[in-house]
Amino acid sequence: MSIISNSLKRIKPSPTIAVTQKARELRAAGKDVIGLGAGEPDFDTPDNIKSAAINAIKSGDTKYTAVDGTPALKKAIIKKFKKENNLSYNTNQITVGTGGKQVLYNAFMATLNKGDEVIIPAPYWVSYPDMVLLAGGKPKFVKCDEKDGFKLTPQKLKKAISKKTKWLILNSPSNPTGSGYTKNEILKLSKILLRNNKIFILSDDIYEHVRYDNFKFFTIAQIPKLKNRVLTMNGVSKSYAMTGWRIGYAAGPVEIINAIRKIQSQSTSNPSSISQAASVEALNGTQKFIRTRAKSFKERRDFVVKSLNSIKGINCLKPNGAFYVFPNCKKLLGKKNNFKKDSDFVKKLLEKANVAVVQGSAFGLDGYFRISYATSMKNLKVALKRIKDFCEKLN
Ligand SMILES: Cc1ncc(COP(=O)(O)O)c(C=O)c1O
Known part of the structure; x- marks a missing residue:
C-alpha cells in the first residue's frame, strides 16, 4: 500500500512550473534557452514597497x-x-x-x-x-x-x-x-x-x-x-x-x-x-508604477501579436489584459509535421529552437500554446525570430 494519500493521486504538479523548471535546467546545462513560460512580471518590486518591508523588520513588526x-x-x-x-x-x-x-x-x-x-x-x-x-x-x-x-x-x-x-x-x-x-x-x-x-x-x-x-x-x-x-x-x-x-x-x-x-x-x-x-x-502608496509598467507590457504585447500573426500557420488574438497570448497552432499539427498534439509542437520548439512555451492542452484547450511576454523586449525579439524560423521550416 502506498504511503501517498488517494486525494493526492488525483492531482498533478503544475505544468507551468514544470516548463519554467525545465528551461532553468537547460540553461544551467549551458543551452541558450529563452523561457516564455513563467507567469510573473520581470520588473522589480518598487522601492517604496521594499522600504516599507525594511521598516517593518527594523521596527520589530516580525x-x-x-x-x-x-x-x-x-x-x-x-x-x-x-x-x-x-x-x-x-x-x-x-x-x-x-x-x-x-x-x-x-x-x-x-x-x-x-x-x-x-x-x-x-x-x-x-x-x-x-x-x-x-x-x-x-x-x-x-x-x-x-x-x-x-x-x-x-x-x-x-x-x-x-x-x-x-x-x-x-x-x-x-x-x-x-x-x-x-x-x-x-x-x-x-x-x-x-x-x-x-x-x-x-x-x-x-x-x-x-x-x-x-x-x-x-x-x-x-x-x-x-x-x-x-x-x-x-x-x-x-x-x-x-x-x-x-x-x-x-x-x-x-x-x-x-x-x-x-x-x-x-x-x-x-x-x-x-x-x-x-x-x-x-x-x-503611489499607483503610478501600474500605469508605466502597463505601457511597457502593451508595447511587448503589440510586438508579440504582430510577430506571431506574420508566421504562416499561426493565428493570434490581441488580448486586452494580463501578460499572455494564446496563439492557435492547429495548422501546424497533424501527420505532416509529426505533431499529434500541441505538446509535441512545444517539445520540439524547445529542443530545436530553444524557446520554452506552454502547450494549450495544459490549460484545457488543445491546438494552442501560451506565451508569457513578461520578459525583456530583447528576449522577445530573439524568441519570436526563433519561433518564426522554426515554424517556417515546418510549413
Ligand atoms: C489566474 C491566476 N490566479 C491566481 C494566481 C495566484 O497568484 P499568487 O498566488 O501569486 O497571488 C495566479 C498566478 O499565476 C494566476 O495566474
Missing part, C-alpha cells in the same frame, strides 16, 4: 499577526475595493493569505463536499482543476471558443449548470488568454446566475491592473443582487511585481471568510508580517 491579516492591511484592502471597484466591505468580510493561491485553495477546502461541481471555463489557469480535485470536488470544464475571445457565453453557462453546481470560476483578464470580460458580458452571465440562487461565483481578479487599450475592468461582485454570492480574490503579486512576497486576499460572504480563517489557523497561520506591511504600502 511577530505572528492575526491569522487572516493585520488590521492595517484589511483597512487598505477595504479602501482599494471602495476606490477602484465601488464595493463596500466590512473587516469581517476580508481575508488575507499566502498568495492568491492559498486563498483559492482554502476557499475550495472550506466549501466543497464530495461530488460538488465547479464550473471551470477552459482554457483555465492550471491550478483550478487540481485544487478542486484535492478538495474532493468535481471540475466541470466548459470549452470556450476562440471566436468568443475564449470567454464563457451565457448559453454555455446555462448548459453547464446542474443540481450539483457549487461554484463558477471567472478569471478576467485571464491566464492563459489575456481576455477580459466586458461589463455587458458579465451582465449577460449574471442573468443566468440570478435564476439559480445556489451557485457561488469565485472571481479571480489577480490581473485587474494589467490591462490595455482603455479596457474597462468590471467585476461580478459589482452586480448588487449577486454580491452576497461572490468571493472576489485579488493580490499584490502581478499588479505590484510582488510574486515572491506571497500576499493574496479575498472579499466575500462572512461565512466563507470565517471558514477560510479556520483552515488557515490550522495550517500556515498568518502570511508573513513583513510582506503584509509591504502590501499596505503597495495598496496605499
Whole structure:
C-alpha cells in the first residue's frame, strides 16, 4: 500500500512550473534557452514597497499577526475595493493569505463536499482543476471558443449548470488568454446566475491592473443582487511585481471568510508580517508604477501579436489584459509535421529552437500554446525570430 494519500493521486504538479523548471535546467546545462513560460512580471518590486518591508523588520513588526491579516492591511484592502471597484466591505468580510493561491485553495477546502461541481471555463489557469480535485470536488470544464475571445457565453453557462453546481470560476483578464470580460458580458452571465440562487461565483481578479487599450475592468461582485454570492480574490503579486512576497486576499460572504480563517489557523497561520506591511504600502502608496509598467507590457504585447500573426500557420488574438497570448497552432499539427498534439509542437520548439512555451492542452484547450511576454523586449525579439524560423521550416 502506498504511503501517498488517494486525494493526492488525483492531482498533478503544475505544468507551468514544470516548463519554467525545465528551461532553468537547460540553461544551467549551458543551452541558450529563452523561457516564455513563467507567469510573473520581470520588473522589480518598487522601492517604496521594499522600504516599507525594511521598516517593518527594523521596527520589530516580525511577530505572528492575526491569522487572516493585520488590521492595517484589511483597512487598505477595504479602501482599494471602495476606490477602484465601488464595493463596500466590512473587516469581517476580508481575508488575507499566502498568495492568491492559498486563498483559492482554502476557499475550495472550506466549501466543497464530495461530488460538488465547479464550473471551470477552459482554457483555465492550471491550478483550478487540481485544487478542486484535492478538495474532493468535481471540475466541470466548459470549452470556450476562440471566436468568443475564449470567454464563457451565457448559453454555455446555462448548459453547464446542474443540481450539483457549487461554484463558477471567472478569471478576467485571464491566464492563459489575456481576455477580459466586458461589463455587458458579465451582465449577460449574471442573468443566468440570478435564476439559480445556489451557485457561488469565485472571481479571480489577480490581473485587474494589467490591462490595455482603455479596457474597462468590471467585476461580478459589482452586480448588487449577486454580491452576497461572490468571493472576489485579488493580490499584490502581478499588479505590484510582488510574486515572491506571497500576499493574496479575498472579499466575500462572512461565512466563507470565517471558514477560510479556520483552515488557515490550522495550517500556515498568518502570511508573513513583513510582506503584509509591504502590501499596505503597495495598496496605499503611489499607483503610478501600474500605469508605466502597463505601457511597457502593451508595447511587448503589440510586438508579440504582430510577430506571431506574420508566421504562416499561426493565428493570434490581441488580448486586452494580463501578460499572455494564446496563439492557435492547429495548422501546424497533424501527420505532416509529426505533431499529434500541441505538446509535441512545444517539445520540439524547445529542443530545436530553444524557446520554452506552454502547450494549450495544459490549460484545457488543445491546438494552442501560451506565451508569457513578461520578459525583456530583447528576449522577445530573439524568441519570436526563433519561433518564426522554426515554424517556417515546418510549413
Ligand atoms: C489566474 C491566476 N490566479 C491566481 C494566481 C495566484 O497568484 P499568487 O498566488 O501569486 O497571488 C495566479 C498566478 O499565476 C494566476 O495566474
